[in-house]
Amino acid sequence: MNICVIGTGYVGLITGTCFADMGNKVWCVDIDAQKIKKLKQGKIPIYEPGLQELVTKNMQEGRLEFTSAIKDGIKDALFCFIAVGTPTGIDGVADISAIQAVANKISINMDKYLIIVNKSTVPVGTASQIRNIIKEQLKARKREDLEFDIVSNPEFLKEGAAIEDFMHPDRIVIGTDNIRTAELMKQLYEPFVRNQNPILIMDITSAELTKYAANAMLATRISFMNEMARLCDQVGGDIAHVRLGIGTDRRIGMPFLYAGAGYGGSCFPKDVKAIINTGSENGVSMDIIAAVEKVNENQKYYLVEMLLKRFGEDLTGKKFGVWGLAFKPQTDDMREAPSIVIIRELLFRGATVTAYDPEAIEQAKKVFADCEQHIQYVDDSKKAIQNVDALIVITEWRQFRQPDLNELKCHMKSPIIFDGRNQYKPNIMKENGFEYYCIGRNCFVK
Ligand code: UDX
Numbered sequence: 001m002n003i004c005v006i007g008t009g010y011v012g013l014i015t016g017t018c019f020a021d022m023g024n025k026v027w028c029v030d031i032d033a034q035k036i037k038k039l040k041q042g043k044i045p046i047y048e049p050g051l052q053e054l055v056t057k058n059m060q061e062g063r064l065e066f067t068s069a070i071k072d073g074i075k076d077a078l079f080c081f082i083a084v085g086t087p088t089g090i091d092g093v094a095d096i097s098a099i100q101a102v103a104n105k106i107s108i109n110m111d112k113y114l115i116i117v118n119k120s121t122v123p124v125g126t127a128s129q130i131r132n133i134i135k136e137q138l139k140a141r142k143r144e145d146l147e148f149d150i151v152s153n154p155e156f157l158k159e160g161a162a163i164e165d166f167m168h169p170d171r172i173v174i175g176t177d178n179i180r181t182a183e184l185m186k187q188l189y190e191p192f193v194r195n196q197n198p199i200l201i202m203d204i205t206s207a208e209l210t211k212y213a214a215n216a217m218l219a220t221r222i223s224f225m226n227e228m229a230r231l232c233d234q235v236g237g238d239i240a241h242v243r244l245g246i247g248t249d250r251r252i253g254m255p256f257l258y259a260g261a262g263y264g265g266s267c268f269p270k271d272v273k274a275i276i277n278t279g280s281e282n283g284v285s286m287d288i289i290a291a292v293e294k295v296n297e298n299q300k301y302y303l304v305e306m307l308l309k310r311f312g313e314d315l316t317g318k319k320f321g322v323w324g325l326a327f328k329p330q331t332d333d334m335r336e337a338p339s340i341v342i343i344r345e346l347l348f349r350g351a352t353v354t355a356y357d358p359e360a361i362e363q364a365k366k367v368f369a370d371c372e373q374h375i376q377y378v379d380d381s382k383k384a385i386q387n388v389d390a391l392i393v394i395t396e397w398r399q400f401r402q403p404d405l406n407e408l409k410c411h412m413k414s415p416i417i418f419d420g421r422n423q424y425k426p427n428i429m430k431e432n433g434f435e436y437y438c439i440g441r442n443c444f445v446k
Contacts, residue, residue: 002076003027003188004073006030008028009085012084017051020058023063027072027073028073029066047331077114079117081153086122086274093123100129107141108137125205149181153174154208156173161330169192171197172192186201212275216292222258223295226295232441239441263327264337265328275289303342303439307390310435314349321354322355323393324393325363329398337367337395355377356384357397361379389413394420396423409434417436419436420439422438
């Protein structure tokens with residue numbers, strides 16, 4: 001099938017590449033001409049495991065093309081996916097201006113029947129806005145004869161596992177009011193589900209809401225566990241036991257029950273804000289989700305609170321090693337990363353930081369550009385611990401799992417670890433002479 005994907009950000013690039021890999025002909029479009037130029041040379045703007053190889057392969061085999069002209073992208077397409085950003089605007093309202101602009105351009109350039117599929121995460125009602133924009137433009141062009149359909153097809157992929165998630169989705173959600181379009185969408189996705197996982201056809205509003213509901217539910221689990229972890233620290237429990245104790249109940253399940261330094265990334269913070277806003281616009285007070293957000297904002301400071309209890313409020317002259325900057329492992333994405341809040345707070349209180357991350361240093365340099373003189377970036381985890389007053393683990397990259405504890409002790413000024421991702425066993429750390437602080441495991445916190 002012929003497909004156009006507009007927007008070569010995270011979702012767009014993965015979508016286009018994976019459809020191409022399944023044998024479709026795909027045109028990826030972006031207004032950023034520089035980005036397109038680089039993509040044509042096979043240069044990928046993001047770090048995502050396996051993506052580079054898949055893009056190169058599909059370009060070489062002639063199924064994946066890049067262009068900055070929508071006209072070329074949709075010329076032969078039956079499906080036109082919109083995958084442009086919907087950042088948080090003023091007061092938490094999702095900014096859909098990029099989507100509106102794309103809808104406009106599609107309607108100016110389309111010349112035959114097109115199924116316009118929205119993959120971006122958008123507030124309820126966006127699909128009908130897209131429909132109206134296109135209808136109006138076609139009227140202005142006197143091309144009301146041109147037919148089109150609008151579909152809402154939210155994306156659930158996780159950064160770091162995006163290709164696997166796209167190729168083997170738990171489910172596909174398709175929101176449409178047209179049976180024929182539903183059938184065509186099903187045909188497009190059938191190779192990805194192989195009859196094992198469902199393709200769910202529903203109305204457009206439910207599909208739009210499903211994406212927000214999924215992210216809000218996942219964020220809720222995390223904030224719930226973070227709140228429980230704080231309680232564990234106060235009453236003497238261990239969140240790791242509590243996690244197993246509740247996760248083995250099949251109604252609850254194990255995934256997404258890790259307490260930590262708070263959730264970040266491009267989706268949860270943005271979508272939680274957006275759904276709270278959708279609620280208030282429609283007279284529904286989203287109390288649970290508002291609490292989820294508040295708990296998460298506080299959680300980003302939890303490690304800092306422990307650190308200040310240990311070292312005092314004034315950190316002048318202190319030097320801290322940081323392992324992990326990205327909002328989670330397997331990505332270079334720094335958006336809403338807890339490391340931003342933690343490091344800024346340390347610097348504000350007079351400390352200096354030596355930071356290591358396997359992938360995110362270039363992104364981090366941009367985020368911390370205003371305080372670069374107080375952060376030293378290093379290219380090896382061992383270099384980050386030289387002579388530090390404490391090590392702070394913020395992102396759980398696999399390579400941090402089994403450090404040589406003797407070596408750590410030799411190089412650090414004092415053997416103190418603040419672990420925002422519960423990577424180590426408290427008793428082992430104690431046996432090895434470390435002062436070990438972590439989340440919800442009752443280690444030295446009171
Ligand atoms: C998320 C959704 O999982 C995905 O379906 C959606 O399409 C986009 O948003 P992503 O942002 O890539 O994906 O990250 P995810 O792996 O879900 O993690 C989000 C955040 O939650 C990270 O900061 C992570 O560290 C944190 N997290 C996750 C926890 O703190 N505890 C957990 O148990 C799981």
